[in-house]
Amino acid sequence: MPIIEARHISKTFEFYKKEEGIKSSFKNLFHREKLTKDAVKDLSFSVEEGEIVGFLGPNGAGKTTTLKLLSGIIYPTSGEMRVNGYIPWKRETLFKKQIAVVMAQKNQLWWDLPANESILLNKHIYEIPEPEYKKTLSDLVEIFGVKDLLSVQVRRLSLGERMKFEIISSLIHKPKVIFLDEPTIGLDLMAQRDMRKFIKDYNKHYKSTVILTSHYMQDIEELCSRAMIINKGEKVYDGALSDIKRDNIKILSFSVDHLNFDRDELIHFGKIRKEEEGSVSLEVDHNHVRDCLAYLLNKYELTDFSVEDLPIEDKILKLYEAGAQ
Amino acid sequence: MLREFKRYLVIYWMFIKNSLMSQMEYRVNFIISACVQLAHMGIKLTYVIVLYNVGININGFTPDEMMIMIGTYSALSGVFVSFFLINFGSLSSHIKSGGLDTLIVKPISLQFMVTLRHVDLAFAAVSLVVGGTMVGIGWYRADVAFTFVNLIGYIGFTLWGLFLTYSVFLIPNIISFWTVSANGISQFVNQLWDFNNMPMTIYNGVFKIIGTFIIPVFLITNIGGLFILDKLSPLMIVWSIIAPIFFFILCRVLWNKAMKHYVSVSG
Numbered sequence: 001m002p003i004i005e006a007r008h009i010s011k012t013f014e015f016y017k018k019e020e021g022i023k024s025s026f027k028n029l030f031h032r033e034k035l036t037k038d039a040v041k042d043l044s045f046s047v048e049e050g051e052i053v054g055f056l057g058p059n060g061a062g063k064t065t066t067l068k069l070l071s072g073i074i075y076p077t078s079g080e081m082r083v084n085g086y087i088p089w090k091r092e093t094l095f096k097k098q099i100a101v102v103m104a105q106k107n108q109l110w111w112d113l114p115a116n117e118s119i120l121l122n123k124h125i126y127e128i129p130e131p132e133y134k135k136t137l138s139d140l141v142e143i144f145g146v147k148d149l150l151s152v153q154v155r156r157l158s159l160g161e162r163m164k165f166e167i168i169s170s171l172i173h174k175p176k177v178i179f180l181d182e183p184t185i186g187l188d189l190m191a192q193r194d195m196r197k198f199i200k201d202y203n204k205h206y207k208s209t210v211i212l213t214s215h216y217m218q219d220i221e222e223l224c225s226r227a228m229i230i231n232k233g234e235k236v237y238d239g240a241l242s243d244i245k246r247d248n249i250k251i252l253s254f255s256v257d258h259l260n261f262d263r264d265e266l267i268h269f270g271k272i273r274k275e276e277e278g279s280v281s282l283e284v285d286h287n288h289v290r291d292c293l294a295y296l297l298n299k300y301e302l303t304d305f306s307v308e309d310l311p312i313e314d315k316i317l318k319l320y321e322a323g324a325q
Numbered sequence: 326m327l328r329e330f331k332r333y334l335v336i337y338w339m340f341i342k343n344s345l346m347s348q349m350e351y352r353v354n355f356i357i358s359a360c361v362q363l364a365h366m367g368i369k370l371t372y373v374i375v376l377y378n379v380g381i382n383i384n385g386f387t388p389d390e391m392m393i394m395i396g397t398y399s400a401l402s403g404v405f406v407s408f409f410l411i412n413f414g415s416l417s418s419h420i421k422s423g424g425l426d427t428l429i430v431k432p433i434s435l436q437f438m439v440t441l442r443h444v445d446l447a448f449a450a451v452s453l454v455v456g457g458t459m460v461g462i463g464w465y466r467a468d469v470a471f472t473f474v475n476l477i478g479y480i481g482f483t484l485w486g487l488f489l490t491y492s493v494f495l496i497p498n499i500i501s502f503w504t505v506s507a508n509g510i511s512q513f514v515n516q517l518w519d520f521n522n523m524p525m526t527i528y529n530g531v532f533k534i535i536g537t538f539i540i541p542v543f544l545i546t547n548i549g550g551l552f553i554l555d556k557l558s559p560l561m562i563v564w565s566i567i568a569p570i571f572f573f574i575l576c577r578v579l580w581n582k583a584m585k586h587y588v589s590v591s592g
Contacts, residue, residue, distance in 0.1 A: 013588060073426050074589050096432035108427040112347040121343065124336050125433050153350070 002046035003177060003209050004070065009079035011040040011065055011233075039065040041233040043079070047211065049176075052203055054224035054241075055213040058320055062233040063213040064103075067179050070211065071101045084176055097126060100175040102167055104182040114151045115165035119172055126173035133172065140168045143198055160191030164198075171202065178202075180212045184219055196222050217313050231320045244315050248286045254296055254305035255279040262299075269295070278303075283310065336433065337441060344444040359447040362403060366455040369399045372522075373459070384527045389467035390554055394524045396459025397483060398546040403452020405490055405518065407445040413494060416440070417501040417508065423589045436580050440495060464553070475553045483549035485569055490545050492572035494518075499576070502583035514540065521546040526556070537561075541568050 016032040018024060040062045047053050055063040068074045069081065072088030072095065081088055086095035109118040123133045141147045144164045154162060163183065171178065180199070184192040200223060203210050214220055220227055221241060229237035237244065252270075255278050266272060269292040270284040284292050289307055296302060348355050373395055376388040383391065416439060419425045428438045469475065497514045517540060520528070525543035528536060536543040548565045551557040557565075 068426065068589055071430055073429050074587065075585060091429070093432045096430055099430065101427065101430045103426060106424060106427050110343050110347060112350045113343060117343055117346070121336070121339050122431075124332070124339060125431050127332065 003049040003084050004045075004047035004211070005080075005082045006046070006070070007044050007080045009040055009043045009066075009069060009081055010038065010077050011062075011069060011074065012077045013037050013039055038233050040069065040076070040230075043230075043233070043235055045228060045235065045238055047209060049209055050203070050207045051226060052199070052210040052212065052224045054220035054227045055211065055230060056220060056227050056316060057230040061230045063230055064181055065233075066230065067101070067181055067211065067213060071099055071179050072096070073101070097173060098176045099179065100170040100173070100177075101179045102170045102181065102183060104163065104166075104185045107162075107166070109154045109162070109165060109169060111155050112153055115154055115157075115169065116150045118154070119165075119169045122169055122172050128173055136172055136174060137168070140171060143201055144168065144194065160187050160194070163187060163191070163195065167195075167198065174206055175208060177209045178211070180210065182214055183212065184214060184216055192216070192218070199223055217316070221312065229316060229319050237319050241312075244312060244319070249283050249310045249315075250286050250289050251281055251308045251310055252284045252289060252292055252305070253279065253281040253308070254300075255303045256300045257303060265295070265299075333434075333437065336437075340442050341444050341446070344442075345446050348445065348447060355447050358445065359451050362448045362451040363455070366399055366451060369395060370455075370459070384524070385556075386524055386526070387467065389463050390550075391524070392463030393460050393467060393469075393554065394463075394547065394550045395522070396456045396461075396463055397550050398456070398521045399459060400453050400456025401483065401487060401490070401521075401546045402518070403449045403456065404487060405494070407449035407452070409440070409491055409494060410515070411443050411445050412440045413498045413511070415443075416498045417511075420501050420587070425587065426589055429584075429587070435584065436577075440491070460550075467554070469553050478552045479549040481549075482552050482565060483546075485565065486545040486548055489541065489569035489572060492569065492576040493541060493545075496572070496576055496579060499579045499583050502586050517542045518545075524550070526551075537564070541572070544568055 014034055014036050016028065016034050018028060043062075043066065055066060057063045065074070069076050070083055070088055072083075072091045075089045083095065084098050086092055086098075088095065109115055110121075119137060122128075128136070141150060144167075146161060146164050146168070149157060149161055149165075154165065157165070167183070183199070184195050187195060196219060199210060199212070202208065210223075212219065212223060225240060227237065227239070227241050227244065228235060249270075251273065253274075257278070261275075261280060263272070266280065266282060269288055270282050272280060273283055274281040282292065293305070293307075296305070348358075373388070373392050376383075376391050380388065382388075386394065419428075419439060425435070425439070429435055431438060464471070494511075494514060497511045500510060517536070520536060520542055525533065525536065525547045528543070533543070544565050548557065548561070551561070
């Protein structure tokens with residue numbers, strides 16, 4: 001049975017138009033033209049226990065809104081949703097004790113105090129028994145390697161260290177479902193790697209379900225077996241990342257000594273991705289790679305050539321574009 | 326129920342402890358804050374000094390009795406600012422920044438988390454000490470009987486008034502959930518607090534009715550003092566007991582409605 005089920009969820013936000021200048025501000029004092037934006041449109045999906053699912057999409061696609069709906073922060077305009085059997089926006093205490101939400105751009109730690117004070121506060125909020133609290137805290141600081149920083153004021157920590165404590169503080173009650181909104185944003189490469197390792201180990205150790213949004217493909221590639229691509233509030237892809245990778249487009253790159261390409265002929269095989277002095281990259285359907293290569297070898301004196309997969313970022317961009325259309 | 330109450334008390338104690346520790350991180354600011362409140366209390370004392378110098382009664386209140394009323398007002402002003410206003414004022418910015426998102430998911434009353442999380446103890450301590458001393462002196466000089474009933478009545482009504490303060494001053498801030506910014510209305514209501522500077526009996530007519538029944542700011546600092554001075558009518562006693570409960574229920578209903586209206590901010 002899925003731990004998360006969403007059926008035909010929609011969320012519409014209301015806002016009003018504000019044109020440039022003070023004149024329109026005065027006008028708005030008396031009359032506001034109300035507009036609406038469909039942040040999420042008819043979204044349906046389910047997630048099995050223990051899965052790590054990555055939400056991908058451009059800015060404003062509806063990823064964070066979906067996360068907020070799943071965690072009960074906001075109400076939907078229509079649709080049904082269950083997380084571990086609970087309707088999130090009813091905000092029942094038992095539901096809240098089984099989830100954790102980490103938003104990279106929102107801080108929950110007491111800024112002027114060491115992180116252990118905020119974590120201790122959460123112990124009381126989540127009513128964690130003392131021995132269990134000690135064990136979990138010791139495990140989490142161990143995995144992250146931040147034991148020595150527990151008594152350092154949060155304001156003196158680096159962004160990466162702070163983020164680690166945000167996560168520790170949020171996971172101290174061992175939640176069944178974890179919502180992570182951009183957990184690696186702004187972190188350096190090492191901190192990003194540590195964060196990914198932590199999420200992976202945590203999921204493995206506690207069998208928790210993780211829903212993650214990120215702009216970094218590496219996060220999704222390393223962590224998620226399944227990706228859900230959202231664009232303009234709609235789901236445009238839901239499936240294994242490996243299926244996206246198994247796209248039929250190949251990149252055929254070649255170099256020649258002279259510059260006279262017959263562009264019309266090349267376009268016949270596929271889109272020209274890049275054209276620099278003496279070298280060209282073509283996007284070619286895998287069925288036509290052989291023909292294209294034969295044509296090139298026949299027509300030009302190639303000094304170099306290669307056939308590669310289309311980068312995953314490009315494949316996802318194509319999905320965004322397909323969704324937008 | 327009792328277990329929940331105990332849990333909330335423990336968490337509230339942690340809020341107070343964390344606030345105090347945070348403030349003590351900035352020693353100079355902590356000391357200056359206490360000094361500023363001390364100076365503020367000095368200004369309040371000048372009212373009393375003027376009253377003693379002039380030596381006249383105001384609407385039946387002797388200078389000693391005025392001292393009790395102003396002392397109560399001064400002590401509660403500090404508590405109001407330190408325990409409540411400091412949090413109420415930031416509600417609007419929590420809504421604007423989406424800061425509520427991280428609090429809403431905690432398995433505890435959001436209203437409790439948002440409205441009681443920070444405390445400015447330096448400010449409160451000075452007010453309580455100076456205000457309490459003024460009440461003590463006034464009580465002694467006015468020859469008010471120091472009986473168990475008077476003591477319990479004064480403390481009880483004053484604490485009950487504080488409970489009323491919470492609801493009356495939070496309600497205007499709850500409007501932020503709809504308007505996002507509610508500075509105008511909350512500033513207006515906050516100004517009403519200063520009407521307690523003088524005993525409510527000096528106000529008359531519609532003004533007194535509004536301040537007692539509609540926006541009952543007069544009930545907050547007056548009732549304890551009026552009780553020990555034997556100037557409280559039975560109707561007022563009953564209303565003083567009912568009003569905090571009524572306004573707290575109203576505040577809860579509004580808060581719950583507001584929470585359904587929360588839309589957070591774009592991610």
